[in-house]
Amino acid sequence: MAESILVFAEHQGGKIVRPTWEAIAAAQQIAKEAGASVSAVILGENLTAIAAEIAAADLKDVLAVDGAALKEYTPGGYCFALKKVIEDRKPDWVIFSHTYQVRDFAPKLAAMLNRGLASDCLGYRREDGRMIFVRQVFQGKFNADIVLADETPRLVTFQAGSFREDAVTRGSNPAPVFRIAAAPNAANIRTQPGERFREAKQAVDLTQAELIVAVGRGIKAPENLDLAKRLAEALGAELGASRPICDSGWLPMDRQIGSSGQTVAPKLYLALGISGAIQHQVGMKGARTVVAVNKDKEAPIFEVATYGIVGDLFEVVPPLIEELKKVKAG
Amino acid sequence: MKIAVCLKQVPSRDSVLRINAAGNWIQETDINYEVNEPDIYALEEALRLKEAQGGEVVICSLGPARATQAIKEALAKGADRALHLEDAAFEGLDANGIAKVFAAALKPENPDLIVTGLQSDDLGFAQTGVMLAEFLGLPHSTIIMQIEVNGGRMRVKRELEAGWFQWIDMPLPAVLTIQSGINKPRYATLKGIMAAKNKPVRKVSMADLGINQQEIAPGLKVLKIYPPVKQSKTEFLEGSAKEIAVKLVDKLKNEARVL
Numbered sequence: 001m002a003e004s005i006l007v008f009a010e011h012q013g014g015k016i017v018r019p020t021w022e023a024i025a026a027a028q029q030i031a032k033e034a035g036a037s038v039s040a041v042i043l044g045e046n047l048t049a050i051a052a053e054i055a056a057a058d059l060k061d062v063l064a065v066d067g068a069a070l071k072e073y074t075p076g077g078y079c080f081a082l083k084k085v086i087e088d089r090k091p092d093w094v095i096f097s098h099t100y101q102v103r104d105f106a107p108k109l110a111a112m113l114n115r116g117l118a119s120d121c122l123g124y125r126r127e128d129g130r131m132i133f134v135r136q137v138f139q140g141k142f143n144a145d146i147v148l149a150d151e152t153p154r155l156v157t158f159q160a161g162s163f164r165e166d167a168v169t170r171g172s173n174p175a176p177v178f179r180i181a182a183a184p185n186a187a188n189i190r191t192q193p194g195e196r197f198r199e200a201k202q203a204v205d206l207t208q209a210e211l212i213v214a215v216g217r218g219i220k221a222p223e224n225l226d227l228a229k230r231l232a233e234a235l236g237a238e239l240g241a242s243r244p245i246c247d248s249g250w251l252p253m254d255r256q257i258g259s260s261g262q263t264v265a266p267k268l269y270l271a272l273g274i275s276g277a278i279q280h281q282v283g284m285k286g287a288r289t290v291v292a293v294n295k296d297k298e299a300p301i302f303e304v305a306t307y308g309i310v311g312d313l314f315e316v317v318p319p320l321i322e323e324l325k326k327v328k329a330g
Numbered sequence: 331m332k333i334a335v336c337l338k339q340v341p342s343r344d345s346v347l348r349i350n351a352a353g354n355w356i357q358e359t360d361i362n363y364e365v366n367e368p369d370i371y372a373l374e375e376a377l378r379l380k381e382a383q384g385g386e387v388v389i390c391s392l393g394p395a396r397a398t399q400a401i402k403e404a405l406a407k408g409a410d411r412a413l414h415l416e417d418a419a420f421e422g423l424d425a426n427g428i429a430k431v432f433a434a435a436l437k438p439e440n441p442d443l444i445v446t447g448l449q450s451d452d453l454g455f456a457q458t459g460v461m462l463a464e465f466l467g468l469p470h471s472t473i474i475m476q477i478e479v480n481g482g483r484m485r486v487k488r489e490l491e492a493g494w495f496q497w498i499d500m501p502l503p504a505v506l507t508i509q510s511g512i513n514k515p516r517y518a519t520l521k522g523i524m525a526a527k528n529k530p531v532r533k534v535s536m537a538d539l540g541i542n543q544q545e546i547a548p549g550l551k552v553l554k555i556y557p558p559v560k561q562s563k564t565e566f567l568e569g570s571a572k573e574i575a576v577k578l579v580d581k582l583k584n585e586a587r588v589l
Contacts, residue, residue, distance in 0.1 A: 075460075075470065100491050103448075104472045107425065107460035116424050116549025119455050137453055137555060138356070141347055145553040190469035194497040196490060211588065217343075235589075247511030253493075260489055260509075268588040289586040291578065292564075300558065307581060308564040309574055319575035327579055327589060 003036035006063075006091035006153070008082070009054045010101055011044065016053050019097030019160045024057050025167040026158050027095045033126065039063060039089070040175075043081050045071040051177045057168050059175040063089070067183025075105040076189040083112050084182035091153050098157040110155050116148050118156045120278075135159075139277050140300035160259070160282055204238070204254045205262075211237035212266045214257055214284070215245055218273015218294060218313055222250040227317050228272055234324040240264065242274045258283035272313045276301025293317070331385040331479070331502075333376040334436055335409065336446035336459065337369035339393050339400035343451070353554045365400045368447025372508040374515040375477060376445050377408045383479060385442075386410045390435060392420055392428060398531070405526035406518035412531045413439075419536040419543060427546035429461030434539040437466060441503060443484075448473050448507040456507075463505035470505040471498045475512050 005027045010017045027038045037060040042051055044066065051064045065081045082105075086094065096102040098120045110117035121133040122143075130147060133156060137144045148154040206212060213232040219225060232239045239255060246256040257264055258280040265286030272293050274280060277300065284290070285304055292305035293313045302308045309316055341347060345361040365373075376387045389404045389412035391397050401412045413435055420431060436444065444463075449456035456472075463470035475495065476487035479502070488496050489509050518526075536543075567577045583589040 100473060100489070103456050104460070104488075107457035108464045108470070110457070111426060111429065111461040111464035114426070114549075116426060117455070117457055118550060119457060132553065136558075137552075138341070138347060139343070139451055139454075140558070142349070142356075142555040143558045144555045147551050147553055149549040149551075151549070190501060191471060192499040194499070196494050196496050198493055199495070243510065249514065253511075259491065261493060263492065268582065268586070289582070289588050291582070298557070302564050303558065303560070303562045305562065305564045306586065307578060308566045309578070310566065311571070311574070315571045316574060319572045320578060323575040323579040324589075327583060 003031075003034055003092040004060075004089070005031055005036050005038045005093045005095060006086070006089065007038060007040045008094065008096045008102065009040045009042040009062075010097065010099060011042065011050050014050060016050065017097075017099065018165055019099050020054075021057075021165040021168050022160065022163040023095050023097040023158060024054075024059075025163040025165065027093075028058065028169050029163070029167070030093070030095075030124070030131075036092070039091070041065070041082065041085050043070045043078055052174065055175040055177055056170055057175070058171040062175050062177045063180050064177055065180050065182045069184045069186065069189060072193050073101055074189045074191050074193060075108050076191065077184045078105050079109045079112055080184035080188040081182045082109055085180055086113065086153055088180065088182070094153045094155050096155070096157040098159045102157055106155065106157055113153065113155075115151065115153065115155055118146055118148055118154070121146075121156055121158050122162045122278075124156075136278055136300075139275065141298065159278060161285065199253070204252075206238055206240050206255070206257065206264050207262055209238040209240075209264065209266050211235050211268045211270075212240045212257075212264060212287075213237045213270045213272065214240040214242065214274060215251075215272045216242040216274030216280075217244050218275075219245065219250075220273075222248075224314070225250060227314070231270070231272075231317050231321050231324075234321045234328070235268075235270070237268070237270070242280050271301055271305070272317065274301055275299045276304065331379065331383050331442040332388065332439070333379055333385065334388045334390055334439060334441040334444045335369070335373045335376045335404065336390050336432055336444065336462070337373060337400060337404060338366040338391065338447075338450050338452075339363045339397045340366045340450055340452040349555055353556070354552055355555065363396060363399065365403055366447050366450050366452075368449060368451075368508060368510050370447075370515045371510050371512050372445040372447050373404055373407065373409065374513045375508055376443075377516070378513065379443070379477065379479060380408075388413065388439060388441065390432060391415065392431060394421075401531055402526055403518060405529045405531075406522040407516055408522060409529075411529055413534050414531055415534045417535040422548065423546055424548040424550040425455050425457035426461055426549055429458050429465055430541065430546050431536075431539065432458070432462050433465035434541050435534050436462075443479075443502060444468070444505045445508055446505075448509050459505055459507040466505070468504050469500050470507070471500060472507040473509045474506045475509050477506065
């Protein structure tokens with residue numbers, strides 16, 4: 001019998017989120033090679049419009065679990081409903097995008113089903129009929145090939161950006177939408193989510209910046225930030241940072257670039273002492289030109305750099321400031 | 331309140347890592363280890379809650395003999411005692427298996443709250459804490475940036491993507507995974523280091539937990555690890571710092587045209 005793939009569709013503010021389309025693209029690609037079918041599952045309340053949005057993709061069907069208890073996302077409610085859908089449809093694979101919501105509930109679902117979970121994968125390949133998933137380990141220093149046990153369903157999450165949203169095949173007709181009665185009751189839900197909010201002091205908008213100088217752990221101490229600031233001034237650039245710098249309080253959180261901070265797309269991104277873990281790359285890989293300065297030539301940031309400088313930033317930056325001043329003056 | 335902290339010892343960030351002969355893990359000899367960074371923040375949060383509310387902080391760490399060092403560090407910072415889950419049978423487990431072992435070890439402890447880092451710096455699956463909650467039958471929340479305990483309930487600030495947050499109201503007992511940056515972790519004092527020498531560390535083996543190997547058979551395996559295939563077309567600039575500066579400015583001006 002042909003294999004079947006179920007894709008979890010996440011939504012926010014009445015729209016399917018972008019990483020879900022990437023997960024659909026991944027599922028469609030796997031299905032094409034394996035002769036498998038792809039279904040999507042969506043949970044929430046009053047799902048008619050949003051189920052129609054996902055049904056535009058080339059899918060076997062869309063499974064919608066509608067209920068008041070699913071109006072807001074909770075790990076208890078979502079896992080209850082998904083477990084029922086999975087037991088009902090018995091998919092061979094369940095594919096998710098590795099979003100913060102999925103990170104919150106997919107391990108619980110895997111534990112309820114007593115299955116392994118191949119989380120945060122970047123891609124896959126098929127070898128001797130077996131699916132091998134590729135993911136980073138040791139903060140991107142190495143990649144790992146991992147396999148899941150034979151028992152189905154096999155659960156996989158893909159990192160945002162691993163597949164392309166524009167690779168999604170649209171159907172010639174909308175996929176049929178089936179309602180599944182799997183809504184949880186209050187006893188399944190023990191956490192009460194409040195409204196989503198942003199910190200009011202989000203003062204800096206790096207998303208519109210044309211030039212960015214960003215600093216990472218390599219800056220070593222807060223007093224050294226002055227060097228990065230002087231470089232940013234010489235360039236006319238905004239100053240950004242990787243997560244550890246903001247965690248340490250050396251720069252405010254609104255300077256943070258990466259999956260938990262801002263996503264930027266400047267003309268120039270100059271990374272000083274940033275190793276470039278995947279969480280950081282997610283936030284800056286839209287930059288047109290990337291310059292990376294790092295003392296470790298194996299640092300993952302060099303994978304996305306246009307120009308690389310392997311060296312000590314404290315030696316490299318001062319003459320760079322001088323040269324920039326000359327060019328600006330001339 | 332009784333707070334359990336699950337923490338992991340991982341290779342230090344500065345270690346130069348080499349792949350082992352089998353090609354499926356790193357060479358574990360001749361490298362330095364440290365406490366997984368997000369777990370350091372989880373420990374700090376536990377210590378602060380104890381200081382505010384009274385109670386006890388219990389460390390729970392799974393790993394070989396070397397993990398003793400990570401446990402000592404946590405005790406030196408102010409944790410009261412520790413469980414060291416050490417058994418050859420625990421090697422090569424996946425997150426599901428590790429969570430089952432933690433669950434079996436922590437169930438008799440009956441903690442009011444269990445905290446751990448949101449993910450590990452080595453494998454980074456980000457699963458163990460959430461699975462542990464499920465195996466203990468407890469509610470959980472993840473990627474937490476603030477905790478406010480009030481009687482039998484708490485309010486936690488959960489980080490979402492792109493600078494968004496959300497408060498979650500939930501009962502105790504529960505499991506939380508802690509995000510880096512939630513607090514400023516303390517350093518151990520000399521007095522703390524001395525005091526740690528007399529704090530109890532209990533070794534816990536598979537036999538102590540009444541788990542059989544079948545129950546924790548891995549559903550996921552690492553086949554091999556390898557350096558990422560270089561796909562980038564990075565142009566490396568070389569020379570003295572001055573020469574590099576001249577070259578880079580020229581490239582930015584005339585090639586990339588961003589100046």
